[in-house]
Amino acid sequence: MKSAEIRDTFLKFFESKGHQIVASSSLVPHDDPTLLFTNAGMNQFKDVFLGFDKRPYTRATTSQKCVRAGGKHNDLENVGYTARHHTFFEMLGNFSFGDYFKRDAITYAWELLTDVFKLPKDKLWVTVYAEDDEAYDIWTREVGVPAERVIRIGDNKGARYASDNFWMMGDTGPCGPCTEIFYDHGPDIWGGPPGSPEEDGDRYIEIWNNVFMQFNRDEAGVMHPLPKPSVDTGMGLERISAVLQHVHANYEIDLFQRLIAAAARETSGADMDSPSLRVLADHIRACSFLIADGVIPGNEGRGYVLRRIIRRAIRHGYKLGARAAFFHKMVADLVAEMGAAYPELKAGERRIADVLRQEEERFFATIENGMAIVEAELAAMETAGNKVFDGDTAFKLHDTYGFPLDLTADICRERGVTVDAVAFDAAMARQKEQARAAGKFRMAANLEYEGPQTTFHGYERLEEKGSILALYKDG
Ligand code: ATP
Numbered sequence: 293m294k295s296a297e298i299r300d301t302f303l304k305f306f307e308s309k310g311h312q313i314v315a316s317s318s319l320v321p322h323d324d325p326t327l328l329f330t331n332a333g334m335n336q337f338k339d340v341f342l343g344f345d346k347r348p349y350t351r352a353t354t355s356q357k358c359v360r361a362g363g364k365h366n367d368l369e370n371v372g373y374t375a376r377h378h379t380f381f382e383m384l385g386n387f388s389f390g391d392y393f394k395r396d397a398i399t400y401a402w403e404l405l406t407d408v409f410k411l412p413k414d415k416l417w418v419t420v421y422a423e424d425d426e427a428y429d430i431w432t433r434e435v436g437v438p439a440e441r442v443i444r445i446g447d448n449k450g451a452r453y454a455s456d457n458f459w460m461m462g463d464t465g466p467c468g469p470c471t472e473i474f475y476d477h478g479p480d481i482w483g484g485p486p487g488s489p490e491e492d493g494d495r496y497i498e499i500w501n502n503v504f505m506q507f508n509r510d511e512a513g514v515m516h517p518l519p520k521p522s523v524d525t526g527m528g529l530e531r532i533s534a535v536l537q538h539v540h541a542n543y544e545i546d547l548f549q550r551l552i553a554a555a556a557r558e559t560s561g562a563d564m565d566s567p568s569l570r571v572l573a574d575h576i577r578a579c580s581f582l583i584a585d586g587v588i589p590g591n592e593g594r595g596y597v598l599r600r601i602i603r604r605a606i607r608h609g610y611k612l613g614a615r616a617a618f619f620h621k622m623v624a625d626l627v628a629e630m631g632a633a634y635p636e637l638k639a640g641e642r643r644i645a646d647v648l649r650q651e652e653e654r655f656f657a658t659i660e661n662g663m664a665i666v667e668a669e670l671a672a673m674e675t676a677g678n679k680v681f682d683g684d685t686a687f688k689l690h691d692t693y694g695f696p697l698d699l700t701a702d703i704c705r706e707r708g709v710t711v712d713a714v715a716f717d718a719a720m721a722r723q724k725e726q727a728r729a730a731g732k733f734r735m736a737a738n739l740e741y742e743g744p745q746t747t748f749h750g751y752e753r754l755e756e757k758g759s760i761l762a763l764y765k766d767g
């Protein structure tokens with residue numbers, strides 16, 4: 293089954309269960325300062341869950357564009373390293389606004405997976421929130437999943453394992469306990485069932501999360517009950533496609549083949565298994581969809597996240613041999629692959645390619661010299677047996693050559709070393725201090741100055757630097 297057909301089958305299934313098909317919202321959240329980019333299907337319904345907004349329907353289904361490259365859910369560092377994470381992906385979801393709750397949510401999910409998609413039941417594993425006996429009983433007694441494949445997991449913050457069955461959109465907002473469905477890709481792949489120490493492997497892959505929305509979390513962390521218990525689910529289109537297309541990694545599904553071929557074509561014939569090709573295929577989607585939704589590369593906020601993704605892509609292209617702007621040439625391939633499902637891509641094609649090309653030309657002007665510094669430092673480290681990349685050098689790369697810290701860290705990770713982020717921060721703070729001192733001096737000088745006023749860039753620059761740090765730390 294092709295991805296397009298899977299998307300369609302999902303929406304039609306929930307339509308047949310009385311759900312209104314609603315279009316994806318923009319990647320730039322509407323009027324929500326708590327959110328960097330749309331990170332889940334429920335974002336556009338946040339106010340409906342909270343009871344501030346009413347819709348003419350109580351059940352909805354969507355295929356939502358999501359970007360997880362900053363904020364609470366950040367997968368940028370996973371791309372190229374796991375089989376299942378993208379920065380941009382499509383989340384299929386069904387929603388109940390005070391309509392059905394746990395029982396229907398669970399039985400709909402099971403019906404779609406096992407009756408419609410015909411997944412083998414013995415390959416499906418389920419997690420429930422540790423204290424949620426109701427969900428546990430529905431799974432084991434009503435649906436009939438054997439108890440050994442239904443695992444109770446808490447919101448074990450700071451606990452041994454990474455699993456977390458209490459879903460939150462961000463630090464504040466709608467949240468609740470959840471139940472998740474995993475698919476076992478088989479013993480050839482490393483990894484353990486959810487809740488085990490090896491759960492971060494890619495054998496048991498989470499395909500679907502069903503959240504029982506019950507609370508609104510405020511700034512102080514206090515949970516206020518929502519007006520009506522609701523349901524919010526999310527299933528990654530790419531992950532369910534991998535299962536249904538009998539491949540393991542998301543990058544092996546139909547949607548990615550043209551993009552990976554385009555990445556190879558534009559970067560002088562790399563080894564087709566290179567993770568860099570996957571990174572490029574991932575990043576062209578994120579960058580193009582973000583630009584289509586109005587984000588422009590810049591030095592702060594959303595624009596800076598976009599710039600960082602573009603520069604990471606360029607660096608991967610550079611690694612594969614590209615020495616001049618190439619990334620924007622992949623836009624046409626993306627439009628050919630996804631333009632029918634997302635007309636904004638087709639409509640924005642020229643502009644997207646232009647924005648990328650300009651950004652590429654800027655970075656190609658400094659990347660060569662920057663990479664020479666990186667290589668020299670790495671060589672010196674190897675001779676000295678040093679495993680930590682110097683923070684002042686990382687700062688110089690950032691400040692003079694346009695290498696965001698996470699880009700330098702990405703290169704270091706490939707070589708098995710880390711960056712001294714503390715020293716990087718200290719160098720950044722020193723520069724801020726100097727800029728502040730220079731700003732004060734200039735303001736004092738301006739008091740006696742009668743001619744045209746000099747433009748003061750100090751604060752702008754401070755803010756810009758501040759947000760760079762904040763964003764990096766956020767990740
Ligand atoms: P994981 O544990 O694998 O990182 P998650 O628990 O963070 O996933 P949820 O927030 O529960 O993910 O999102 C709902 C669904 O969206 C997931 O079950 C998965 O199918 C899909 N999904 C989440 N993150 C990504 C991603 N970065 N790329 C592709 N699909 C994703």
Ligand code: MG
Binds near residue numbers: 365367
């Ligand atoms: Mg995650």
Ligand code: MG
Binds near residue numbers: 456498
């Ligand atoms: Mg998870």
Ligand code: MG
Binds near residue numbers: 498501
């Ligand atoms: Mg999850």
